Amino acid sequence: AIALECRDESETSAVLKQLTLGCLAISASLLGVHVLGGSWSGLDRSWDEGGAVGLMHPTSAGATASLGLVMLAAVAIVWRSNWSRALLWPAAVVHAAVLLIALSRTGLGLAVLMLGLLTIWRGSRIAMAIAGVGISVAMVVYPVVDPGFVAAGGALGATGQYVSRGESSETMWTLTGRTELWQAVWTSFLESPVVGYGYHVASSDGVLDVWGRPAVRTAHNLLLHILASTGLVGLGLFAFGL
Numbered sequence: 001a002i003a004l005e006c007r008d009e010s011e012t013s014a015v016l017k018q019l020t021l022g023c024l025a026i027s028a029s030l031l032g033v034h035v036l037g038g039s040w041s042g043l044d045r046s047w048d049e050g051g052a053v054g055l056m057h058p059t060s061a062g063a064t065a066s067l068g069l070v071m072l073a074a075v076a077i078v079w080r081s082n083w084s085r086a087l088l089w090p091a092a093v094v095h096a097a098v099l100l101i102a103l104s105r106t107g108l109g110l111a112v113l114m115l116g117l118l119t120i121w122r123g124s125r126i127a128m129a130i131a132g133v134g135i136s137v138a139m140v141v142y143p144v145v146d147p148g149f150v151a152a153g154g155a156l157g158a159t160g161q162y163v164s165r166g167e168s169s170e171t172m173w174t175l176t177g178r179t180e181l182w183q184a185v186w187t188s189f190l191e192s193p194v195v196g197y198g199y200h201v202a203s204s205d206g207v208l209d210v211w212g213r214p215a216v217r218t219a220h221n222l223l224l225h226i227l228a229s230t231g232l233v234g235l236g237l238f239a240f241g242l
Contacts, residue, residue, distance in 0.1 A: 005183040010077070014189045017083055023068025024091050027098045030061055034101060045100045062104020066111040073115055079212035178220050184210045185219040189228040193221050203228075 006012045033055060042054020043061055056064075072091050076084040085235050099108045113116035114174060119128070144150065188203040189196070197204055199220070207214045219225035 010094030011029055012076070013081055016071060020068055020072045020075065020084070020087065023064050023071070024087070024094060026056075026063045027061070027068060027091075027094045031057060031094055031097055031101075033236065042048055043098065058102035058104055058105075062102045065095040065102070066104070069099075069111050070114045070118075071237035073120055079120055080091070113123040179212050181208065181217065181220060182224060184208050185221075185228045189224075189231075192231060194231045195233050196229045199229055199234075200225075201229050217241070 002012055002015055006015060030041045030043060034043050038055055041061075042056050043058050069092060072084055072088060075081060076088045093110075140151070143149070149206065185202050185208065188208070191204065197206075201220055202208060202217065206216050208217045210217070216229060223235070226238050230237075
């Protein structure tokens with residue numbers, strides 16, 4: 001939309017301002033609801049234990065917070081506009097809180113990666129040099145203070161538990177964490193390969209027993225879900241439509 005409609009930097013800035021404000025409004029609203037109403041926000045993943053779904057799926061909330069944070073930081077670093085610099089720190093606190101509460105691994109990882117690239121690209125060389133020297137000194141001094149790496153081990157363990165979200169190491173090594181689900185959906189497809197089970201339904205009773213409990217689930221893969229729910233007939237119609 002920006003490429004097609006915007007003719008100068010002021011128009012681009014206006015569009016990005018609206019987008020960043022929209023992302024911030026969503027994150028702030030979810031965070032406020034979470035503080036006041038807990039599971040109503042959907043950020044705490046209580047629906048995993050059969051609770052209410054809440055206002056927004058935590059993956060969507062994490063994606064919104066990640067995009068909002070990176071977009072605002074990019075505008076503040078590249079164009080240094082007054083509105084972006086005024087919003088940067090309050091927005092960073094709100095978006096970071098949503099990312100951490102939602103346990104959105106992809107959103108958090110991409111935010112860290114993109115912010116790191118932005119810093120390397122346009123950040124202060126003096127500040128990066130100081131940070132590099134500080135890290136180097138810390139790496140030399142730390143083994144003297146804690147030779148057994150007890151504190152570091154505890155921190156890494158806590159970080160690992162946070163990132164894993166209770167999933168096994170085997171599941172984590174798949175990177176997507178969805179191979180168990182895909183196997184269950186594929187098995188379900190083989191039971192009714194021609195016409196499937198009906199639009200958006202991935203099994204004979206609509207329920208898939210994976211990730212610790214039976215629930216109505218999508219395949220988290222577009223073509224596989226079309227194949228399971230509408231069979232080879234549906235997949236053929238989909239391919240013809242494309």
